[in-house]
Amino acid sequence: MAQDLNPFSEIRKESLDVYNRLHSIEEDLDFVNVVHDSYPDLPLIPNLRCGAWYTDPARATNVPAYFKSTDGHFNNWSFNLRRSNLHLLSVIMENSGIILVDSTRSGKRIPDALSKTVPIWCAVINRALRIRYPDINRDEWDDNLYTPPTTVSSQEHSQISMRIYEWALALTNSSFDLPKLPWPLRPFWITPASTSFPKFSIDSDTRRHLPVICVSASKQVHDGTERRTGGFSYIQGSGDDHELWGMGLFPETFWNEREQLLSASRADLPDLIAALASNGSTPSPKYVKAPEGISKISNRISLSKLSELGLEPSLSLPHTAFILIDEAEVTKPTSPANPSTQADSTSPEQKSEPGASLMLEFKILGGKRSQAYFLHDVLPSSLRFIDDKLSHGLDIVIACPSAKDLGVGVALAAISQYFDDHGEYVKGGQDLRLTKQTIRARLEWIIASCPRANPSRTTLKRVNELLLTEEHLRR
Incomplete structure (x- = not known):
């Protein structure tokens, strides 16, 4: 058999090697820590998902940020109200700035999330504040767009600038609360190629802005990989798309078992990761955290990941009812002639032990069938359950695997109803007249309190269909 001498095939094999990836991340961590040491008073925040690999939980602030690169892609620029990240404003005000960490793959110095999405965010918020608070001194309030000139062309910068007012107006007209900042936001960029770091005045009399320091963690590599004397090939942006190379490893496990993972040999590493992944199926108690309540409705409804609730959530959260939405394992039908034999596994279940009526569980299969099930079964059953429990003075926790999508859809339907x-x-929702605008405002309530909430278009469509369409017209 002829040996594959394709150099691109070899580069791809090296880039997906988990040993190379983890040791590349470790190299980049040193740079991120140097940056943080230069600004020790500023909170260190990972831009999810990639940034979580590069920020030590012992240093990082327990606040998520989600600036998506696609919102900065050429001709697709956007300030997305579903990813408003407005929860960061209180952190920035309290600490006079933040450090955001992300990375990007080979060929680029700064990811689009940091070079364009974050600058758009800063400029839109600055402009929106000037609209909402007319007493702001326009001569001293800088609401211009700032982008890194070596990364964003002057033409692209100009095209983005022309849309800032439009996005700012949409933000101003939304239901989001906009705190009045003492100074405007201003992005700055630091990469491993930076020869010096920006300096900021800490004197309130001379300060002119609140810095949002965007750190691109990885060294730019033009030819895909670089050999290291430590016996690995350096891969730029190794934390990106961990589903392709991580073998079931996630940032949380990496940080928990960092020494063990980095000391393992290349040959032993896959088996070690497999063992850690299987042991991690049951969450460690230190990862169990309180659900995120929605403050606009006095936290009567909260959202959580299933893994964050622990095994017996009712023991730690009394006077609370639970809706648990999980993904069912897909198995082959017992009868080829009857592909719907899995229907029983997706029916709602109210537990029969004491306190049975305090828990409603769903198992959802993948595929198009799950959309109809979500619309016709999950949402109606959940709404009846929620109304009954709220009327008896109980609070509600809705949990799904990610706390981003299906659980958010149920919460959105309930809050709207x-x-x-x-x-x-x-x-009972009597006399409440629902419109698309009403539902959109309720979604903003959720996002303001639960920043990771990011429901899919399909989930939002099902919620709108349930609330705004006559039952006989629903698909």
Whole structure:
């Protein structure tokens, strides 16, 4: 058999090697820590998902950020209200700035999330504040767009600038609260190629902005990989797309078992990761955290990952009812002639032990069938359950695997159906007139309190269909 001498095939094989990836991440960590040491008073925040590999939890602030690169892609620029990241403003105000960490793959120095999405975010918020607070001194309030000139062309910068006011107006007209910042936001960029770091005045009399320091963690590599004397090939942006190379490893496990993983040999590493991944199926108690309540409705409804609730959530959260939405394992039908034999596994289940009525569980299969099930079964059953529990003074926790999508859809339907414009519970939802704008505002309530919430278009479509379409017209 002829040996494959294709150099590109060899480069790809090296780039997906988990040993190379983990040791490349470790090299980049040193740079991120140097940056943080230069600004020790500024919170260190990973830009999810990639940035989580490069920020030590012992240093990082427990606040998520999600600036998506696609919102900065050429001709697709956007300030997405579903990813508003406005929760960061309180952190920035309290600490007079933040450090955002991300990375990008070979060929680029700065990811689009940091070079364009974050600058758009800063400029839009600055402009929106000037619209909402007319007493802001326009001569001293800088709401211009700033992008790194070596990464973003002057033509692209100009095209983005022309849309800032449009996005700012949409933000101003939304239901989001905009705190009045003492100074405008201003992005700055640091990469391993930086010869010096920016300096900021800490004197309130001379300060002119609140810095958002964007750190691109990885060294730029033009030819894919670089050999290291430590016996590995350096891969730029190794933390990106860990589903392709991680073999089931996630940032949380990496940080928990960092020494063990980095000391393992290349040959032993896959088996070690497999063992850690299987042991990690049951969450460690230190990862169990409280659900995120939605403040606009006095935290009557909260969102959580299933893994964050622990095994017995009712023991730590009394006076609470739970809706648990999980993904069912897909198995082959017992009868080839009847592909719907899995239907029983997706029916809602109320547990029969004491406190049975306090828990409603769903198992959802993948595929198009799950969309109909979500619309016709999950949402209606959940709404009846939620209304009943709220009327008896109980709070609700809705949990799904990610706390981003399906659970958010159930919460959105419930808040739209049973809470008025002031966030007050209305039993049965009587006299509440729903529109797309009403539902959109309720989604903004959720995002403001639960930043990781990011429901898919399909989930939002099902919620709108349930609330705004006559039952006989629903698909």
